[in-house]
Amino acid sequence: MSTVNCAEELDFRLIFEDDGRQTAGPDLDVRTFPSSAQALVEQPFIQELQSSPSCFTSDPHVGYQLQGPQYGAQVNPRAFDCPSIQITSIAPNNHLEPDSSQDVLAVGGAEGGYSDASWSRDQLYLSLEPRYRDPALCPSPCSSLSSRSWISDLSSCESFSHTYDDVEGELPDAARLAMGSPLGSPFGSPGCGGGAFGVELWQQKYQHPLAFNPALSPHQSPRQSPRQSPCHSPRTSVTDESWLNRRPTSRPSSRPTSPCGKRRHSSADPHARSPSPHHSPSPTPGASPRGSVTDETWVGSPAGALGPLLMCGFPELDVPSKTRRTSGSQLVLLAGQVDSSLESFQDPPAEEGREQEGLAELFLQVPSHFTWNKPKPGNAPLFRTSSPPPLDWPLPSQYDQCELKVEVQPKSYHRAHYETEGSRGSIKAAAGHPIVKLHGCSEQRVGLVLFIGTADDRYIRPHPFYQVHRVTGKTVTTMCQEKIMDSIKVLEIPLLPENDMSASIDCAGILKLRNADIELKKGETDIGRKNTRVRVVFRVAIPQPDGQILWLQTASIPVECSQRSGQELPQVDSFSPASGSVEGGEELLISGPNISAQSRVVFMERGPDGRSLWETDARVVPEKCSGSSIVVEVPVYNKKATSPVQVQFYVTNGKRRKSVTQSFTYLPGVRHHGPPAVATVKQERWEPDRISQNPPGFSLTASRNGTLSPDVAYYGSCDLLVQCGPQSNPHLHHPHSSAPLQTPLMYPQTSSVPLQVSLPSQTTLIPLQTSVMAPQITTIPPPASSVPLQTFSVPPHSSPGGSQRDLSLSPRSTFVTPANPQKDSVLAGPGEALIIKQEPEEQPPLGSLGLQEITLDDVNEIIDRDIGGLVGGDQPDRYDWEPKSGAGTLPFCGGPQ
DNA sequence: ACGCTGGAAGCACCA
DNA sequence: GCTGGTGCTTCCAGC
Numbered sequence: 006m007s008t009v010n011c012a013e014e015l016d017f018r019l020i021f022e023d024d025g026r027q028t029a030g031p032d033l034d035v036r037t038f039p040s041s042a043q044a045l046v047e048q049p050f051i052q053e054l055q056s057s058p059s060c061f062t063s064d065p066h067v068g069y070q071l072q073g074p075q076y077g078a079q080v081n082p083r084a085f086d087c088p089s090i091q092i093t094s095i096a097p098n099n100h101l102e103p104d105s106s107q108d109v110l111a112v113g114g115a116e117g118g119y120s121d122a123s124w125s126r127d128q129l130y131l132s133l134e135p136r137y138r139d140p141a142l143c144p145s146p147c148s149s150l151s152s153r154s155w156i157s158d159l160s161s162c163e164s165f166s167h168t169y170d171d172v173e174g175e176l177p178d179a180a181r182l183a184m185g186s187p188l189g190s191p192f193g194s195p196g197c198g199g200g201a202f203g204v205e206l207w208q209q210k211y212q213h214p215l216a217f218n219p220a221l222s223p224h225q226s227p228r229q230s231p232r233q234s235p236c237h238s239p240r241t242s243v244t245d246e247s248w249l250n251r252r253p254t255s256r257p258s259s260r261p262t263s264p265c266g267k268r269r270h271s272s273a274d275p276h277a278r279s280p281s282p283h284h285s286p287s288p289t290p291g292a293s294p295r296g297s298v299t300d301e302t303w304v305g306s307p308a309g310a311l312g313p314l315l316m317c318g319f320p321e322l323d324v325p326s327k328t329r330r331t332s333g334s335q336l337v338l339l340a341g342q343v344d345s346s347l348e349s350f351q352d353p354p355a356e357e358g359r360e361q362e363g364l365a366e367l368f369l370q371v372p373s374h375f376t377w378n379k380p381k382p383g384n385a386p387l388f389r390t391s392s393p394p395p396l397d398w399p400l401p402s403q404y405d406q407c408e409l410k411v412e413v414q415p416k417s418y419h420r421a422h423y424e425t426e427g428s429r430g431s432i433k434a435a436a437g438h439p440i441v442k443l444h445g446c447s448e449q450r451v452g453l454v455l456f457i458g459t460a461d462d463r464y465i466r467p468h469p470f471y472q473v474h475r476v477t478g479k480t481v482t483t484m485c486q487e488k489i490m491d492s493i494k495v496l497e498i499p500l501l502p503e504n505d506m507s508a509s510i511d512c513a514g515i516l517k518l519r520n521a522d523i524e525l526k527k528g529e530t531d532i533g534r535k536n537t538r539v540r541v542v543f544r545v546a547i548p549q550p551d552g553q554i555l556w557l558q559t560a561s562i563p564v565e566c567s568q569r570s571g572q573e574l575p576q577v578d579s580f581s582p583a584s585g586s587v588e589g590g591e592e593l594l595i596s597g598p599n600i601s602a603q604s605r606v607v608f609m610e611r612g613p614d615g616r617s618l619w620e621t622d623a624r625v626v627p628e629k630c631s632g633s634s635i636v637v638e639v640p641v642y643n644k645k646a647t648s649p650v651q652v653q654f655y656v657t658n659g660k661r662r663k664s665v666t667q668s669f670t671y672l673p674g675v676r677h678h679g680p681p682a683v684a685t686v687k688q689e690r691w692e693p694d695r696i697s698q699n700p701p702g703f704s705l706t707a708s709r710n711g712t713l714s715p716d717v718a719y720y721g722s723c724d725l726l727v728q729c730g731p732q733s734n735p736h737l738h739h740p741h742s743s744a745p746l747q748t749p750l751m752y753p754q755t756s757s758v759p760l761q762v763s764l765p766s767q768t769t770l771i772p773l774q775t776s777v778m779a780p781q782i783t784t785i786p787p788p789a790s791s792v793p794l795q796t797f798s799v800p801p802h803s804s805p806g807g808s809q810r811d812l813s814l815s816p817r818s819t820f821v822t823p824a825n826p827q828k829d830s831v832l833a834g835p836g837e838a839l840i841i842k843q844e845p846e847e848q849p850p851l852g853s854l855g856l857q858e859i860t861l862d863d864v865n866e867i868i869d870r871d872i873g874g875l876v877g878g879d880q881p882d883r884y885d886w887e888p889k890s891g892a893g894t895l896p897f898c899g900g901p902q
Numbered sequence: 903a904c905g906c907t908g909g910a911a912g913c914a915c916c917a
Numbered sequence: 918g919c920t921g922g923t924g925c926t927t928c929c930a931g932c
Contacts, residue, residue: 420907425927430906478905520925534915534924568909569924 387553393546396456396491397466400544400558406445409545409557412507413440417576418598421471421517421539421566431476431514432541432564439561441543442507443500450502451547455485455513456495458542460563465542467493469523470533471566473541474514485512500545515539515566537567563665575599575656575664584649584670589641592626593654596634597664600656602627606637608669610652619643623654639669646673 386400394400402409415432422429432439441453457473458465472494475487485498496513500506520533541561546554565576578597585591595606602625609620623637630636635656642650650673653666 422906423926427905427907476905517926537924567924568926 386556387549388556390552390554393490393554394556396458396493396495396542396544397464399464400556402557402559404555404557407547407555407557408444409543409559410442410444411439411541411543411559411561412442413437414562415439415510415541415564417562417578418565419515420568421515422474423517423519428474428476428514431481431511438509438511439541440507440509441500441559442505443545443547443557444506446547447502447506449548451500451506451545453498453500453508454488454490454495454544454546455498455510456490456493456542456544457515458540458560460538460540461536465540465558465560467491467542468539469526469529469531470518470520470536471539472516472518474516476512476514481512483509483512510541513541515564517566538563538565540564575604575658577656577664577667580667580669583668584672585639587642587646587650587671587673589639591639592629592636593623593639593669594629594634594636595656595667596631597656598633599658600633600635600664601658602630602635604635605657606635606654607657608640608652608654609666610643610650619652642671646671648673 386394386404388394413434413436415434415438419432420429434440441455443451443453455473457468457471459468473487473496474494475485475496483498485496488495488497498508498510498512500508518533523529524532540563542558543560544556544558546556549555576597576599577595580593580595582591582593585593593606604625606623606625607620608623610618612618621640621643623640626636626638642652644650650671651668652671654669655666656664
């Protein structure tokens with residue numbers, strides 16, 4: 006890759022402006038760009054999944070609609086299924102019929118709802134320059150061998166010249182382009198000789214934003230990387246060092262003396278930030294005292310590498326999902342697009358639709374964002390090859406016979422490394438490394454995608470402050486490849502039949518991005534301080550006979566990534582029992598790192614508003630404590646309970662040294678007799694009350710036969726040893742194993758309980774709620790199909806602070822059905838428990854649960870109001886994902902507690 | 903020499 | 918405004 010190439014290849018002015026068609030102003034609709042990148046990046050993968058024996062071979066004709074200009078011969082543009090930005094050479098006014106052609110370079114994806122109709126305007130056109138088809142385009146700026154982030158790697162010649170050699174030619178041209186080949190992008194590789202051009206681009210973008218295509222700038226940066234501001238740091242100006250002079254060493258010569266511009270953690274005051282050079286509430290320059298991903302690597306890195314696509318309107322590039330959601334303009338645009346896009350998503354091929362009839366609303370396909378307008382029966386995690394789901398799109402862990410499971414969980418603590426550090430190795434499990442396995446699909450190799458996700462109380466999404474990092478070395482046995490999806494770095498690992506469709510994740514480390522860099526990103530509302538828990542998220546794409554791709558997702562337990570916290574925080578690995586009489590007095594054994602007799606155990610119950618309603622110390626039984634465990638007496642529940650009440654407890658070693666909370670269920674009138682029957686149950690939930698995986702709609706794993714695959718089994722004993730930490734015995738969580746309990750709060754996605762529960766005549770799904778709003782339970786009449794009555798938990802709508810968590814934390818979600826587990830089952834979802842009971846009369850009165858029955862229509866109404874409205878742009882302001890306020894979060898999303 | 907780890911210094915933020 | 922505690926980031930040293 007020569008400098009010449011870098012400089013020559015792309016000139017965005019020509020592509021997007023001189024072209025005369027892409028000079029849209031700030032309101033240019035670039036929302037779909039991320040999708041493009043994603044799709045592009047995924048194409049090879051998907052393609053391979055479908056047809057290629059080789060993991061990374063490319064066949065532009067297989068399940069792959071992403072045809073860049075390289076396929077210029079194909080003149081007809083094609084609109085993609087998912088929200089996508091269409092880059093084509095055709096005239097803007099040309100109406101593109103879906104599937105009409107394959108000339109569109111970009112693919113959809115992420116955020117979108119991009120209707121064909123929207124093609125009439127705000128499209129990105131990429132000239133059909135043959136140069137874009139250069140097979141030599143560097144495929145993956147992110148597949149760095151170094152411990153540095155992909156961003157940093159991007160600015161590295163080595164990264165391009167060596168790192169990607171192995172994948173060179175393995176990816177379709179389009180993908181390469183999407184990934185920002187240095188050849189194909191001016192941003193591609195400043196460090197590779199494109200520096201001068203990079204400066205030019207920077208100037209265009211930041212100094213002359215309009216000239217650079219201002220319309221796109223507000224949405225440019227990748228979510229994961231600090232974007233925009235070359236001016237964040239004087240030192241890291243792309244002009245000065247990032248572009249022209251690659252950082253010679255990973256370590257700065259001196260420590261920063263002042264993180265100038267560092268955002269105050271406590272402040273979200275936008276005014277504190279200087280206005281962005283471009284029209285965006287972007288952060289201010291001087292953010293980082295030293296080269297940051299933002300500065301150093303953003304423009305000239307993967308992002309840069311992502312090149313034209315990413316830099317020009319890739320929504321996720323510059324605007325985190327939260328911000329994107331709050332973008333009125335986006336929403337407005339989306340309003341007209343959502344439906345159509347959803348159609349493509351929700352309307353599977355006829356045959357598939359038939360297959361899924363039975364699923365009905367058991368599986369609510371709830372795109373995490375605006376894409377979900379109106380859920381309807383028949384949804385399934387099936388996507389067209391050109392429309393892979395965005396990374397923050399909730400997906401089930403199981404569908405039909407296929408289930409993706411984390412067989413061996415990672416340790417709950419993994420110290421992430423900074424860019425300035427060397428790698429701290431791969432994520433580890435208690436013994437060895439985490440293992441992920443795909444059950445039920447062993448006939449073909451499939452690709453596993455891994456990324457670092459959040460572990461907060463909202464839906465899983467790529468973590469803004471952490472990034473997966475490919476670890477290499479002698480000890481690494483698992484083949485993997487770094488890629489960029491949705492502008493997020495991911496690792497792609499093949500799952501091979503010969504390996505029993507499992508993979509040991511020994512090639513994934515975690516990179517910490519500096520808070521200041523991320524927080525200063527335009528639109529980033531998350532703060533990094535104390536946001537140090539992540540989950541390792543796994544996705545698998547399974548080609549279906551009908552050509553669609555089945556996407557499943559699961560996630561690990563939360564992993565603490567900060568040095569200090571990891572070293573000092575008590576961690577509850579297990580406790581027993583998991584429930585007990587409201588009268589208390591029973592001994593509760595809690596064990597885990599940093600737990601000792603000196604620790605305190607505090608029981609608490611939170612109210613709807615998240616405030617503590619009750620909190621009391623459990624009396625420690627010193628004589629029974631050991632070095633890593635503590636025994637306490639369960640305190641008496643403070644209120645009269647007529648139904649199981651789930652409370653939380655945590656272990657603390659002092660101020661700010663609290664473990665994550667664990668759930669304990671008080672059972673009314675239940676006395677504990679005799680020694681606990683030690684039933685070890687995997688508890689994949691780290692912080693039950695704070696984490697919810699997917700929107701409730703995903704709490705059930707769906708199957709085509711109309712059965713539910715609850716992620717949680719029953720528990721009816723208070724004598725359970727709840728395994729909270731990493732566990733490595735998959736058998737322990739088998740639904741048919743002895744362990745009846747999988748805390749209903751466990752993450753559905755991580756659930757390894759493939760319990761198949763046929764819906765009884767009447768099914769009641771009871772949400773775990775401690776919601777701000779009165780919990781609701783929705784009784785959904787059976788759809789036209791054979792699906793029996795189901796009751797869905799419905800998140801409180803318009804709960805200002807709340808949200809998702811509401812669904813996941815309800816003490817009442819814990820239902821004990823010891824007597825007849827076969828009869829009553831508890832379905833736990835991402836944050837909610839779904840209970841199936843054949844005999845409704847045995848259910849606790851809804852009233853006592855704070856639930857109310859509503860009909861499917863009600864559900865739809867709520868959805869329309871809370872989600873659809875948001876999606877449709879009716880209430881864009883509510884599409885605020887500000888984590889702190891929790892306001893405006895989707896109903897199914899949790900709010901702060 | 904390099905990668906991985908553990909520890910800790912120094913600074914900024916927060917209560 | 919001051920101060921102590923806490924968290925973040927970087928650096929060092931050992932294996």
